Amino acid sequence: MGKPDVDPSSLDFATIAELNALLRSRQISCKELTQHFLDRLENFGPHYNALATIIDKPAIQRAPDIDDDLKRERFRSPIQGIPYAVKDLFSTRDCPTTWGAKPFEKQMIDEDAQVIVRLRRAGGVLIGKLAMIELAGGGDYSSAAASLQGPGLNPWNKNHWSGGSSSGSGIAVAAGLVPYALGSETSGSIICPAAYCGVTGLRPTYGLVSRKGAMPLSWTCDKIGVLAHTADDCGYVLERISGADSEDRGSARKSFYHNPQYARPFRDLKVGFNPVDFEQWVDPPSRPVYATALNITKSLGAEMIELTLPDFRYELIISTIIECECASIFEAFIRSDKIDALADPTQINGLKAALHHSAVDYLKAMRVRTQIQDAFRDLFVRVDVLVAPSMLNLPEVISQPLDEQEKARRPHPKQKGLAESLISSANLCGLPGLSVPCGFVNGLPIGLQFVGPAFSESTLLNFGREFQKLTDFHKQHPTVS
Amino acid sequence: MFLAAGPIAAQQGLFTAVPEQKPVGAASTLEKATDQVAESSRELRAMDLPFNIEPAFAFRA
Numbered sequence: 001m002g003k004p005d006v007d008p009s010s011l012d013f014a015t016i017a018e019l020n021a022l023l024r025s026r027q028i029s030c031k032e033l034t035q036h037f038l039d040r041l042e043n044f045g046p047h048y049n050a051l052a053t054i055i056d057k058p059a060i061q062r063a064p065d066i067d068d069d070l071k072r073e074r075f076r077s078p079i080q081g082i083p084y085a086v087k088d089l090f091s092t093r094d095c096p097t098t099w100g101a102k103p104f105e106k107q108m109i110d111e112d113a114q115v116i117v118r119l120r121r122a123g124g125v126l127i128g129k130l131a132m133i134e135l136a137g138g139g140d141y142s143s144a145a146a147s148l149q150g151p152g153l154n155p156w157n158k159n160h161w162s163g164g165s166s167s168g169s170g171i172a173v174a175a176g177l178v179p180y181a182l183g184s185e186t187s188g189s190i191i192c193p194a195a196y197c198g199v200t201g202l203r204p205t206y207g208l209v210s211r212k213g214a215m216p217l218s219w220t221c222d223k224i225g226v227l228a229h230t231a232d233d234c235g236y237v238l239e240r241i242s243g244a245d246s247e248d249r250g251s252a253r254k255s256f257y258h259n260p261q262y263a264r265p266f267r268d269l270k271v272g273f274n275p276v277d278f279e280q281w282v283d284p285p286s287r288p289v290y291a292t293a294l295n296i297t298k299s300l301g302a303e304m305i306e307l308t309l310p311d312f313r314y315e316l317i318i319s320t321i322i323e324c325e326c327a328s329i330f331e332a333f334i335r336s337d338k339i340d341a342l343a344d345p346t347q348i349n350g351l352k353a354a355l356h357h358s359a360v361d362y363l364k365a366m367r368v369r370t371q372i373q374d375a376f377r378d379l380f381v382r383v384d385v386l387v388a389p390s391m392l393n394l395p396e397v398i399s400q401p402l403d404e405q406e407k408a409r410r411p412h413p414k415q416k417g418l419a420e421s422l423i424s425s426a427n428l429c430g431l432p433g434l435s436v437p438c439g440f441v442n443g444l445p446i447g448l449q450f451v452g453p454a455f456s457e458s459t460l461l462n463f464g465r466e467f468q469k470l471t472d473f474h475k476q477h478p479t480v481s
Numbered sequence: 482m483f484l485a486a487g488p489i490a491a492q493q494g495l496f497t498a499v500p501e502q503k504p505v506g507a508a509s510t511l512e513k514a515t516d517q518v519a520e521s522s523r524e525l526r527a528m529d530l531p532f533n534i535e536p537a538f539a540f541r542a
């Protein structure tokens with residue numbers, strides 16, 4: 001095969017739609033595209049501690065079949081022939097699945113995760129597995145280095161953290177090492193790295209995407225999602241990975257179809273927000289940027305309604321549920337000596353301590369969760385979407401413990417808004433969320449999140465799409481070296 | 482306790498800000514984590530709930 005007809009550097013940050021057009025018009029082949037991103041992921045991934053495993057031979061072997069399909073105009077999906085990578089929490093038959101943790105670094109699982117099977121059917125080309133916080137941070141962690149590959153380095157400034165636990169997924173997309181990546185979220189693990197790395201991250205509704213073959217952390221909170229350059233890209237991927245799976249007991253048995261043309265018009269929608277999030281809760285240097293982002297959101301034409309979240313102890317409830325479920329899932333591991341090989345002592349001790357929770361604690365938390373879900377059902381009668389800063393702070397520096405940096409940001413404002421607890425509350429209710437890049441502060445990206453009721457992904461993606469039509473933050477990219 | 486950077490980045494000199502190890506014993510951090518669980522339990526006990534609120538089992542979004 002000869003040289004591609006396109007400038008290779010123009011491929012680095014191309015969207016799925018752009019790459020799909022190049023493949024269909026045969027300006028580039030799947031083999032060339034795969035080799036291009038394999039080179040980038042292999043060369044630059046380690047510079048950011050983002051790469052767990054490169055999957056080169058199977059990817060290169062698969063490419064000619066896809067090229068043959070494209071040549072015969074057997075178009076399967078917009079992601080056909082486009083390389084991608086996954087958080088190393090998804091099992092892959094022929095290479096290790098480490099869960100980001102030293103004790104599991106040689107773990108082999110003899111099946112591909114359901115999402116990988118589905119993407120293969122759609123013509124996706126898996127080229128690598130990406131770094132993550134060990135065990136997705138189930139026991140809590142105080143260090144960005146709580147990962148088999150070391151701290152995820154932010155592509156915009158390597159002195160700052162990439163966010164986690166889907167660290168490598170955020171980095172790889174932001175640095176143009178893959179066009180999109182899969183991540184997972186139990187409470188914040190997609191929204192956080194998406195915001196910190198300046199990419200678009202979609203956390204789907206609980207049960208919309210099969211978790212078969214993904215490391216369980218919390219049966220009732222785990223969700224699988226997408227990190228990509230644009231809201232539309234997230235929609236294309238979600239369409240292919242969503243759908244019923246009888247082997248996932250949490251499956252909602254629903255599918256998602258990415259049809260932007262059928263999105264509800266903004267004039268029919270009500271958006272809940274609270275000015276205190278944008279004016280007081282976020283770090284002071286971010287406030288002018290967030291003010292602009294909020295104005296852009298307002299300009300979309302939806303009715304804006306000020307509100308606060310129902311009054312619950314969200315962090316207490318979600319941490320109790322995650323700790324209890326995680327302790328049960330990893331009980332044998334926690335009781336073994338292997339746990340001491342984890343990187344972060346906070347994680348080790350958090351997991352050990354989680355065994356002391358009682359069944360009554362867990363049930364109490366799950367009963368309060370019922371009340372929270374009921375309260376959110378009422379809230380989404382008043383509004384269709386909530387909007388708030390994705391994260392209250394800029395990406396932490398990696399040279400200091402994360403928990404100490406959090407403590408240094410206190411005291412928090414007295415007036416309640418949405419953002420402080422939107423990630424934990426939305427995850428308790430299994431709600432979808434979308435984070436889009438909305439500006440830069442001190443050279444670091446910040447994100448804006450949209451959250452809606454269950455199965456409102458189309459509405460959220462529409463907000464993301466229109467926001468990205470009016471801004472170019474998602475088109476700005478770091479210098480990769 | 483803060484941890485050293487990843488091996489690849491360290492080898493390449495890409496992550497030089499290796500934080501100093503703090504003299505915090507594993508036992509004391511385990512004690513702290515266990516205390517936190519006990520505190521969470523106390524806080525949960527302090528919450529009054531109507532008897533007819535069922536847990537969010539068979540969880541659905």
